[in-house]
Amino acid sequence: MTKGIVLVHGGQHTGRCWEPTVAHLMEMRPEISVLPVHLPGRDGNPADLSEVGIAECVQSVVFDIERAKLSEVVLVAHSMGGVTIPGVAEALGKERVSRLVFIAAAVPPDGTSILEDLIGELRETVGTRVEEPSEPAPFPREMVTELFCNGMTEDQVEFTMSQMCPESNLLATQRVDRSGMPQSIPRTWILTARDRAVTPEQQRQHIENLGGVDDVVEIDTCHDVMISEPEQLAKALVDCL
Secondary structure, eight states: OEEEEEEEOOTTOOGGGGHHHHHHHHHHOTTSEEEEOOOTTBTTBOOOGGGOOHHHHHHHHHHHHHHTTEEEEEEEEEGGGGGTHHHHHHHHOTTTEEEEEEESOOOOOTTSBHHHHOOHHHHHHHHHHHHSOOSOOOOOHHHHHHHHOTTOOHHHHHHHHHTOOOOOSHHHHSBOOOTTSOTTSOEEEEEETTOSSSOHHHHHHHHHHHTOOSEEEEESSOSOHHHHSHHHHHHHHHTTO
């Protein structure tokens, strides 16, 4: 059993989104295991998206951690992954989770859903998809580049698009329950200062929804910081070990 960093991606992403950051993490701390998970419904973790909710994502991450034989973990969640890691922390317990790291994360008020908490274009688009369900599909390229990729290089945008995938409606509509998350686990928030998907103002509200954090690390970049500023993010995560 070893110590590791577990990376939980957000909506319409796969574990591949972490590749640029993982490369820097391995260079900085080669002795630490890094586990970028694929949530259910992605390549390597097939599932019926119509049946994938928060509980299924929690179970999948816990399974991956046990399979990797990690005895102690830092749980890292980007965006929609914010509804998954509280349940993982509850399942593993404070003895095995040394820190929770939320990156521009979805943290709606307890007892509400991500959809209820969304704002602007994202809320309108997700709401339409939920109300008029059709075959799941990623957001169109124009929307992805506007909300997730502002300020990226062309190569970074292409990498982002290459791993976009369909997403479960349940993750947006199920109400969260963080009552079992151990409050004694230290928490860090990585705030993406030019984020158009989860604005800095909304992220600060999410910190309050969470009950506060121990540290806030601000990075001047877009929503997909693991692609746009992987070295800065890796350094911030190393500091969380």
